[in-house]
Amino acid sequence: MKTVIVIGASGKIGQAAMKGLGNHRVITASRSGEGCDYRVDTTDKASLRALFESVGKFDAVISAAGHCEYAPFASMTEEQWDATIQGKLVGQMNIVKVGLDHIENGGSFTLISGILNVKPMPEGIADATTSGAIDTFVKCVAYELPRGIRINAVNPTVIEEAWSVYGEMMPGYQPVPGALVGKAFERCVDSFITGQVIFVDA
Amino acid sequence: MKTVIVIGASGKIGQAAMKGLGNHRVITASRSGEGCDYRVDTTDKASLRALFESVGKFDAVISAAGHCEYAPFASMTEEQWDATIQGKLVGQMNIVKVGLDHIENGGSFTLISGILNVKPMPEGIADATTSGAIDTFVKCVAYELPRGIRINAVNPTVIEEAWSVYGEMMPGYQPVPGALVGKAFERCVDSFITGQVIFVDA
Numbered sequence: 001m002k003t004v005i006v007i008g009a010s011g012k013i014g015q016a017a018m019k020g021l022g023n024h025r026v027i028t029a030s031r032s033g034e035g036c037d038y039r040v041d042t043t044d045k046a047s048l049r050a051l052f053e054s055v056g057k058f059d060a061v062i063s064a065a066g067h068c069e070y071a072p073f074a075s076m077t078e079e080q081w082d083a084t085i086q087g088k089l090v091g092q093m094n095i096v097k098v099g100l101d102h103i104e105n106g107g108s109f110t111l112i113s114g115i116l117n118v119k120p121m122p123e124g125i126a127d128a129t130t131s132g133a134i135d136t137f138v139k140c141v142a143y144e145l146p147r148g149i150r151i152n153a154v155n156p157t158v159i160e161e162a163w164s165v166y167g168e169m170m171p172g173y174q175p176v177p178g179a180l181v182g183k184a185f186e187r188c189v190d191s192f193i194t195g196q197v198i199f200v201d202a
Numbered sequence: 203m204k205t206v207i208v209i210g211a212s213g214k215i216g217q218a219a220m221k222g223l224g225n226h227r228v229i230t231a232s233r234s235g236e237g238c239d240y241r242v243d244t245t246d247k248a249s250l251r252a253l254f255e256s257v258g259k260f261d262a263v264i265s266a267a268g269h270c271e272y273a274p275f276a277s278m279t280e281e282q283w284d285a286t287i288q289g290k291l292v293g294q295m296n297i298v299k300v301g302l303d304h305i306e307n308g309g310s311f312t313l314i315s316g317i318l319n320v321k322p323m324p325e326g327i328a329d330a331t332t333s334g335a336i337d338t339f340v341k342c343v344a345y346e347l348p349r350g351i352r353i354n355a356v357n358p359t360v361i362e363e364a365w366s367v368y369g370e371m372m373p374g375y376q377p378v379p380g381a382l383v384g385k386a387f388e389r390c391v392d393s394f395i396t397g398q399v400i401f402v403d404a
């Protein structure tokens with residue numbers, strides 16, 4: 001049994017991730033903290049440090065925290081780009097940077113990207129661009145991690161549990177069960193893979 | 203003959219790009235403005251707007267402007283990440299966003315990424331991550347551009363002309379002649395391709 005911190009645990013992907021963690025001790029955190037063990041702001045390194053120090057020993061961190069703004073490229077504002085770059089890209093890199101000082105030997109980080117970088121969608125340019133950045137980051141930074149620590153990304157399509165929210169803007173996409181995304185997170189936590197992007201698509 | 207604006211024209215890649223533009227009218231710009239027709243700061247949309255208004259009619263914009271900071275991931279500071287994200291990613295997206303209001307019908311944008319996202323290198327994590335973002339951005343935003351406007355990225359390995367600077371940190375990489383990178387930019391300007399990443403590697 002490993003201790004796994006799930007950041008963004010109250011979101012649909014966080015909930016899906018936890019479907020794969022039944023064999024582990026799960027600690028939950030989110031931006032609002034509602035219904036979670038901890039409150040954390042991934043864009044603030046001090047907030048991340050406080051989370052990791054409060055938890056103590058842990059073996060894995062799962063990030064399901066990747067806030068994106070959606071708009072046509074021509075109307076994306078600087079604020080929307082900044083919110084997406086900070087929320088989806090910088091915030092997740094912060095988790096790894098700060099987490100490295102606290103995670104156990106042989107631990108793992110699993111980040112979240114999203115299918116829009118390989119299946120582009122109208123109004124999805126910021127999500128796509130930052131998902132491409134996360135997939136690249138994971139593949140490249142894996143070589144730098146010390147102490148047997150691993151890093152991977154889960155790149156899911158839309159999940160059935162979120163179809164009522166996103167379905168209308170995603171014609172032609174086949175939603176997958178959240179439990180299948182949970183399997184991908186589980187494999188990242190429990191296997192030996194590193195530097196991989198696990199696509200979950202139908 | 204097309205009018206082509208080369209941003210970052212005084213750098214090694216900008217010089218390489220211009221080797222492919224002998225048949226065109228070339229307008230040069232760079233951050234310092236030294237030896238160029240114009241001075242421009244790609245992180246400042248007003249500066250870009252002023253450049254495009256000063257030039258008047260143009261058919262293509264080439265960006266060879268992608269400042270990156272190099273360090274091991276564990277020692278990358280927030281300032282280094284921010285400088286790279288602004289310089290290599292946001293600045294180039296700004297060129298497209300602002301340029302769209304000024305470029306001729308059927309015009310083209312060609313951005314610069316770099317081989318480190320597919321051939322990772324120690325201390326290259328910020329360059330790699332933002333290059334992955336640029337490659338993704340180009341592939342996805344191409345579908346959104348109006349008026350027959352195209353967009354591509356050139357993703358080169360190190361060029362011979364820069365080998366004295368980067369060679370020591372890049373054992374096992376084969377530099378290519380800048381003229382070959384110039385060919386890639388020329389093809390992006392003169393062909394009909396869009397949403398493509400042109401790798402120039404050996």
